[in-house]
Amino acid sequence: MIVAPPVTPNDSAFLRLADITKRFGQFEALKGVSLTVGRGELVVFLGPSGCGKTTLLRIIAGLETQDTGSIVQDGRDISRLPAIKRDYGIVFQSYALFPNLTIFDNVAYGLVNRRQPRKAVTGRVQELLKLVGLPDAGSKYPGQLSGGQQQRIALARALATSPGLLLLDEPLSALDAIERLRLRGEIRALQQRLGVTTIMVTHDQEEALSMADRIVVMNAGRIEQVGTPREVYSLPATPFVADFVGKINVLPAVSEGGGRFRVGSVTVDTATTLPAGTSARLYLRPEEVGVHVNGTAPADALPARVSKIEFLGAFCMIGVVIEGNEAAPLVANVPRQFADGSGLAPGHPVGVTLPAPAIRVLG
Amino acid sequence: MSSVAASSPGVPPLPRVVPQVHWQERLAQGLLLACCAALALFLLGPLVAILVKSVQDKDGAFVGLLQFREYFATPALRESIWNTLWVATTVTAITVPAAFVFAYALTRSRMPGKIVFRMIALTPILAPSLLSSISFIQWFGTQGVLKHLLGSTSIYGPLGIIMSSIYATFPHALMIVLTALLLSDGRLYEAAESLRTPTWRKFFTITLPGAKYGLVSAAMVVFSYTVSDFGIPKVIGGNFNILAIDIFKQVIGQQNFNKGAVVSLVLLLPVLVAFLVDWWMQGRMQSQFSSRAVPYVPKKKRWFDLAMFVYCATVATLMLLVLGMAVYTSFIKLWPYDLSFSLRHYQFGLIDGGVISSFFNSLEMALFTAVFGTAFIFATAYLLEKTRGAGWTKSAVRLLAAIPMAVPGMVLGLGYILFFNHPDNPLGVLYQTMTILVLSTVVHYYTSSHLTAVTALKALDNEFEAVSASLKVPFYKTFFRVTVPVCLPAILDIGRYLFVNAMVTISAVVFLYSPDTQLAAVAILNLDEAGEIGAAAAMATLIVVASTLVCIAYALVTRFLLTRTQQWRATPIA
Numbered sequence: 001m002i003v004a005p006p007v008t009p010n011d012s013a014f015l016r017l018a019d020i021t022k023r024f025g026q027f028e029a030l031k032g033v034s035l036t037v038g039r040g041e042l043v044v045f046l047g048p049s050g051c052g053k054t055t056l057l058r059i060i061a062g063l064e065t066q067d068t069g070s071i072v073q074d075g076r077d078i079s080r081l082p083a084i085k086r087d088y089g090i091v092f093q094s095y096a097l098f099p100n101l102t103i104f105d106n107v108a109y110g111l112v113n114r115r116q117p118r119k120a121v122t123g124r125v126q127e128l129l130k131l132v133g134l135p136d137a138g139s140k141y142p143g144q145l146s147g148g149q150q151q152r153i154a155l156a157r158a159l160a161t162s163p164g165l166l167l168l169d170e171p172l173s174a175l176d177a178i179e180r181l182r183l184r185g186e187i188r189a190l191q192q193r194l195g196v197t198t199i200m201v202t203h204d205q206e207e208a209l210s211m212a213d214r215i216v217v218m219n220a221g222r223i224e225q226v227g228t229p230r231e232v233y234s235l236p237a238t239p240f241v242a243d244f245v246g247k248i249n250v251l252p253a254v255s256e257g258g259g260r261f262r263v264g265s266v267t268v269d270t271a272t273t274l275p276a277g278t279s280a281r282l283y284l285r286p287e288e289v290g291v292h293v294n295g296t297a298p299a300d301a302l303p304a305r306v307s308k309i310e311f312l313g314a315f316c317m318i319g320v321v322i323e324g325n326e327a328a329p330l331v332a333n334v335p336r337q338f339a340d341g342s343g344l345a346p347g348h349p350v351g352v353t354l355p356a357p358a359i360r361v362l363g
Numbered sequence: 364m365s366s367v368a369a370s371s372p373g374v375p376p377l378p379r380v381v382p383q384v385h386w387q388e389r390l391a392q393g394l395l396l397a398c399c400a401a402l403a404l405f406l407l408g409p410l411v412a413i414l415v416k417s418v419q420d421k422d423g424a425f426v427g428l429l430q431f432r433e434y435f436a437t438p439a440l441r442e443s444i445w446n447t448l449w450v451a452t453t454v455t456a457i458t459v460p461a462a463f464v465f466a467y468a469l470t471r472s473r474m475p476g477k478i479v480f481r482m483i484a485l486t487p488i489l490a491p492s493l494l495s496s497i498s499f500i501q502w503f504g505t506q507g508v509l510k511h512l513l514g515s516t517s518i519y520g521p522l523g524i525i526m527s528s529i530y531a532t533f534p535h536a537l538m539i540v541l542t543a544l545l546l547s548d549g550r551l552y553e554a555a556e557s558l559r560t561p562t563w564r565k566f567f568t569i570t571l572p573g574a575k576y577g578l579v580s581a582a583m584v585v586f587s588y589t590v591s592d593f594g595i596p597k598v599i600g601g602n603f604n605i606l607a608i609d610i611f612k613q614v615i616g617q618q619n620f621n622k623g624a625v626v627s628l629v630l631l632l633p634v635l636v637a638f639l640v641d642w643w644m645q646g647r648m649q650s651q652f653s654s655r656a657v658p659y660v661p662k663k664k665r666w667f668d669l670a671m672f673v674y675c676a677t678v679a680t681l682m683l684l685v686l687g688m689a690v691y692t693s694f695i696k697l698w699p700y701d702l703s704f705s706l707r708h709y710q711f712g713l714i715d716g717g718v719i720s721s722f723f724n725s726l727e728m729a730l731f732t733a734v735f736g737t738a739f740i741f742a743t744a745y746l747l748e749k750t751r752g753a754g755w756t757k758s759a760v761r762l763l764a765a766i767p768m769a770v771p772g773m774v775l776g777l778g779y780i781l782f783f784n785h786p787d788n789p790l791g792v793l794y795q796t797m798t799i800l801v802l803s804t805v806v807h808y809y810t811s812s813h814l815t816a817v818t819a820l821k822a823l824d825n826e827f828e829a830v831s832a833s834l835k836v837p838f839y840k841t842f843f844r845v846t847v848p849v850c851l852p853a854i855l856d857i858g859r860y861l862f863v864n865a866m867v868t869i870s871a872v873v874f875l876y877s878p879d880t881q882l883a884a885v886a887i888l889n890l891d892e893a894g895e896i897g898a899a900a901a902m903a904t905l906i907v908v909a910s911t912l913v914c915i916a917y918a919l920v921t922r923f924l925l926t927r928t929q930q931w932r933a934t935p936i937a
Contacts, residue, residue, distance in 0.1 A: 098844075
């Protein structure tokens with residue numbers, strides 16, 4: 001019963017939020033948020049602390065009540081329903097496992113209450129423990145498990161009653177780096193296998209990019225952008241999104257018309273045309289900046305110098321200063337092999353290319 | 364782009380969402396409201412009764428502040444205020460430094476025997492405050508062994524009150540200061556060491572500031588205790604008048620409830636001030652706390668350790684001499700003429716005289732107080748901390764739970780008479796019953812128990828209730844299946860605290876007992892009054908034994924729970 005056929009995210013709205021606002025005293029936590037989540041989708045709320053993402057999750061769970069706005073889940077208006085009458089499972093950063101109950105009793109906690117026959121409960125718990133990869137943990141206590149194992153149990157407990165919606169509140173933030181990476185993949189795989197509509201809250205952009213079907217970037221109580229990880233990364237809708245998700249170069253520029261922009265003393269071609277004289281900012285990811293050692297540079301490369309090299313393992317981060325544009329140094333990511341093979345060092349002359357399609361122009 | 368989500372200012376605001384309240388939430392809020400009402404009835408009711416009585420004359424007519432004017436016009440009564448304050452200040456000035464050095468020795472030295480010293484220093488908690496007075500009378504009284512040491516000064520008076528109060532308050536001060544010193548951060552001392560800070564400077568720049576709030580809190584507790592205590596001055600005070608005695612005289616002696624109400628309001632004032640000072644200081648302390656603090660581990664220093672050992676040994680010996688004299692008195696024939704061993708005080712004084720029934724009354728009362736008090740206090744704290752909504756009820760309960768600390772037992776007791784003995788009060792049937800003794804004792808010791816419960820509940824994960832709701836499990840099931848088992852050590856601690864205090868309490872209940880419900884501590888008072896000091900000592904000894912047994916049982920049960928049923932507390936394997 002748990003292993004439903006894989007569901008591909010589709011457009012049929014499972015959850016619809018409309019004009020949600022919430023105030024805590026003078027603080028406006030949510031300033032009118034509207035959003036639709038499709039059935040079987042994994043949506044990640046991403047943003048800095050205080051952006052309202054956790055408040056929004058708690059409102060969906062009925063743990064807080066929105067001041068205004070409505071929530072419809074699976075065709076049912078749940079705006080005013082108390083938490084206990086809604087249909088969801090939830091996992092918290094702190095795991096919130098009951099410390100005095102065994103793993104078995106923790107997972108069975110919601111099942112026992114439904115007056116199911118004992119055998120059915122036992123079977124279901126075993127099934128879930130197997131599903132999260134801890135089939136033999138039943139007789140242990142939460143305190144005897146590692147953080148990652150406890151979070152798997154919390155997930156099993158949340159899924160036990162087959163809820164229509166799974167809510168994950170920073171589920172990986174309390175774990176160490178290695179467990180975090182492993183559990184990230186496991187949660188995503190499990191979610192896709194069960195096809196359960198899932199909302200996850202995180203402040204970790206890498207987590208969001210790797211797990212989400214769609215990312216909702218939030219800032220100061222508003223939604224900045226909703227899109228697939230690729231859209232959010234490559235086509236940030238606002239300067240905030242560009243800055244918050246991944247590293248990015250920002251170049252203050254003035255339009256010269258026809259997609260050309262003046263940046264300091266050089267001109268840059270982009271795919272976006274603005275009226276001449278308009279001020280704008282050009283955003284470019286470090287890995288899009290082309291760095292060419294002398295001799296291999298294409299004709300249109302801008303002459304530049306290496307200002308510093310930072311070794312980061314698989315790749316190197318190179319600081320480059322374009323001649324005549326010393327005020328705005330750029331950062332470029334190049335593979336380690338390239339940095340090593342070309343013998344780059346601070347002060348070396350290089351040619352820099354800024355590919356027009358990769359440049360995002362924002363006001 | 365970000366302006367898309369902004370609501371334009373011209374649009375009328377959407378209707379405010381009013382959440383449906385589930386019946387379980389209503390149940391929780393209803394229960395909390397009931398708890399709040401009970402607290403108001405059994406705490407505020409009596410206090411209001413005192414206020415009302417203080418502005419009335421004997422016939423119940425409103426006379427404004429006339430009673431107060433009469434009171435302050437009586438020199439003897441005015442003198443009581445001064446007496447009360449200077450005695451309490453002296454006790455505070457001696458007890459707190461003495462307890463601080465003791466706690467310092469326990470935490471900052473490597474002297475041997477720390478556990479034994481600590482246990483001995485805490486024994487006064489197990490005894491009624493009267494025990495020390497009886498003991499000091501035996502040592503320094505008219506027929507005392509060491510009477511000559513005092514010269515012409517009499518133990519019956521301020522000296523006796525001060526000595527007995529120091530003995531009785533020492534463990535209270537010690538526990539508070541000890542906690543403050545234990546909270547200190549070892550890393551601060553390591554940093555100071557690396558900067559070659561001299562020892563005295565470390566003491567004045569790290570130790571004292573760190574213990575500052577604990578010292579203030581201890582001072583306020585000792586001061587309040589001494590001001591409020593009635594047993595000690597009654598037994599050893601002689602003709603020395605203090606406020607607590609004045610209330611007793613006005614109420615029991617002259618049946619002047621109006622004047623009694625006035626005096627109790629005067630008594631309430633210094634305790635209230637001490638309470639507010641403490642509250643204000645505790646509020647400022649929060650930011651000091653660091654969860655990453657490393658406990659301080661003292662190094663061996665021969666002379667310092669020796670000095671500390673000598674100090675603690677002296678204090679412990681003195682305490683044992685006080686307790687020992689009371690126990691000894693109960694087992695000899697007739698002080699100081701016939702010192703042969705005898706059980707006659709127990710046999711003739713207590714059993715044959717029928718006074719022993721008051722000991723069983725005390726056991727019964729302490730048991731009821733521990734069981735029902737703990738249940739009520741913990742349930743109320745749970746509803747307060749872990750359920751949603753009921754905003755103003757929660758504020759009211761928080762305030763009501765804090766008030767008892769600021770109300771001396773005499774004041775509470777008098778309030779109970781005035782409130783429950785009022786002809787129009789349907790609850791008057793409770794007057795002079797076991798029930799009212801239990802109720803007044805629970806209220807009297809409410810604040811500390813409440814704080815213990817709240818601390819334990821705050822240590823639980825905040826999301827247990829949210830998880831239960833998402834799994835559609837009613838809150839009360841989670842309360843019984845998770846909250847209570849996890850908080851069991853704190854619950855038992857509250858039960859022990861209430862039991863031990865109920866065994867020794869006297870100030871509130873002295874107004875409320877009937878011949879059928881006389882309590883052990885009150886019996887001591889009456890035996891002492893009748894000159895039966897041997898029997899009084901025997902009763903005090905019985906109380907100490909009962910309380911000690913309960914504490915041992917508590918220690919064993921807690922240990923059993925920690926090793927068996929709470930095996931989940933085991934350190935993580937992975």
